[in-house]
Amino acid sequence: MLTQQNDEQNEALFDVIIDSNIMVAMRDGVRLATDIHRPARGGHAASGKFPVVVERTPYDKTGVRISERTATNPEPLNRAAVAAYFVRHGYVVVIQDLRGRYRSEGTFTKYLGEANDGCDTLAWIAAQPWCNGSIGTFGLSYCAHTQTAMISLKPPGLKSMQLDCGGFSNAYRGGIRNGGTFELKQATWAFKQAALSPVAEADPVVRAALKAEDIKTWFRAMPWKRGHSPLRWVPEYEDYFFDQWERGTFDDYWRQPEFYAAGHYPDFKDVPVLLMCGWWDPYAQTTTDNYVGISSQPGGRAWMIMGPWTHGQRSITWAGDVDFGPQAIFEGQIAEDYLALRLDWFNRSLKPGEIHADMPAVRYFRMGGGSGRRNADKRLDHGGSWRRADHWPVPSTEFRPYYLHADGGLSPTSPAADNASRTYDFDPANPVPTIGGQLTSGEPVMYPGAWDQRATEQVFGAQPPFLPLAARHDVLVFQTPPLDEDIEITGPIVVRLWISSSAPDTDFTAKLIDCHPSSADYPQGYAMNLTSGILRCRYRKSWEKPEMLSPGEIAEIIIEPMPTSNLFKKGHRIRLDISSSNFPHFDVNPNTGDPEGRAQRMQIATNTVHTGRLHASHIILPVVASSTPLA
DSSP, rough: OOOOOOOOGGOOOOEEEEEEEEEEEESSEEEEEEEEEEEEEETTEEEOOOOEEEEEEESSSSSTTSOOOOSOSSSBHHHHHHHHHHHHTOEEEEEOOOTTTTEEEOOTTTTTTHHHHHHHHHHHHHHHTEEEEEEEEETHHHHHHHHHHGGGGGOTEEEEEEOOOOOOOOOOOTTEETTTBBBBBHHHHHHHHHSSHHHHOOOOHHHHHHHHOOOHHHTTTTSTTBBBTTTTTTHHHHHHHHHHHHHHSSOOTTTTTTGGGGGGGGGGGOOOOOOEEEEEEEHHHHHHHHHHHHHHTTTOOOEEEESOEEEEEESSSSEEEEEOOOOSSSTTBSSSHHHHHHHHHHHHHSSSSSSOOOOOOEEEEOOSSSSOBBBBSSOOOOOOEEESSSSHHHHHHHEEEEEOOSSSSSEEOSSSSOOOEEEEETTTTSOOBBBBSOOOOTTTTTOOOOOOOOOTTTTTTSSSSBBGGGGGOEEEEEEOOSOOOOOOEEOOOEEEEEEESSSSOOEEEEEEEEEOOOOOTTTTTTEEEEEEEEEEGGGSSSSSSSOOOOTTOOOOEOOOOOOEEEEEETTEEEEEEEEEBTTTOOOOOOSSOTTOOOOOOOOOOEEEEEGGGGGGGEEEEEEESOOOEOO
16 A cells, blocks of 8 residues: 655655646647646745646636545545645646636537647647656546547657546447447536536526526437537537437547547557546446556556546445445555555656556455445445456456346356247337446436435436336346355456347347345345446447348347446345336437437337347356455
């Protein structure tokens, strides 16, 4: 575990001086507002050259991020306070508003343009007299996406990266689109950020119009139409949003560096990268994919930390309605705090010397093992502990198939009958409501984390009677008997189904669940969601060339839920739910085959999952034979 230096005992600590709103010109002449936080002595900038760390943000370079808090101090720091910490330890810190955001010039188009702007910013920094030629980048979420975009152009001086909950490995496969569907967190994000845009700031009428919109009502009216959505008041936001929604096929648009780190992993050569994310974060897949993609390249150097956290919430023990125990927090387990981790990382990667062998390649939190009782905060005590590994997936992993049976069983034994199936009607006007999961920016229509898969009045889209999702006619449930022994599942998960449908196009969803047995606190048991995935059937053969289903066609599809790590305790059940919607996490397929983002009509689809020996649908689980505790 890292320990933070004691500032009172370190006589070398610097003071801080800030040059605010320096307008740095990009290659097209647009200027981006940039704050320079520099080491100082006696109120004047210290002489000499220093390593530089950079954050580029759409969230106000002077603002507060809720992720910059600790378990002992829940009051989050603003960016100036974070910068001051690094400056006192001998770094220059550069924080910049992105194009079209806050004090920067230009037009904002979400994600795009960050490769050029990031490269131009680093080139400007490298030429400054206070830069010693060693530059590191850091940031969470969007601020991680900007980093993987710029590295494609090999900016001068870039020698270290710290990616927290982001840095698209492939935004088409996760973050914007997923399995061919569209992630509707993009809608809630756009609506919130349009209200903070320079257009809204400058025009009180636009601000009032946005404030008058009820986002929940608009979600009930999905699908939206261009020019007639709650984003219409700020057209640049509506335009980029619909551009992403309507581009269903994987083409050159999605291969741009801002969306597709996987397309330029060789560019990461000799740049050490520290990756961090949570199991309840929409970028869990991106993080593990980036670790594998970077570390497998010649000269690739990556380290990874995966916790039981929602987006950036590393200093609390719970996610949703489930508590993972005192070890779940970052502080005291991985480092003294998040500031100390980043300082240690940049000291290792930007200053003379090597990243030491004492830093495990992979640190991950294995959820599970708790009492199963309701704790003092009225959350399920699921528990968990930290583990370490030399690589990802964990070297002792066995990828074990569990087969779906027509009677609702889930078993390592393949079906005996040649042909069997289960069928349901999927009505897009009554989709399965989202209850937790790998989410961010979805409030107030969806919330992340682990929850009992039971509809309540608080669940958006749920209707009375409020029953478990398993009671719905359009949710197929497959589960093991109570387990005879503990089973650790850690790593990537694949669901391979054989399906057919009455519709030319439809979706299939898969959700992995840890079923806690009945107890005094939970007499009806507790169906805790772990991870989920989705596939739009027109993309079952190719992301580039969609193909509609034919009547009666039995088609193979592959669903890839987010990776996870969980200890299924003896007496629990492993459960897999199959359906055709998860709304509002993903947009709802109208079952018509109409163009995406433009469909306005719907029809009911009769969907079938085949479970016989000839079409043996199954889930492949990463069963870990043994894992090493994090010392």
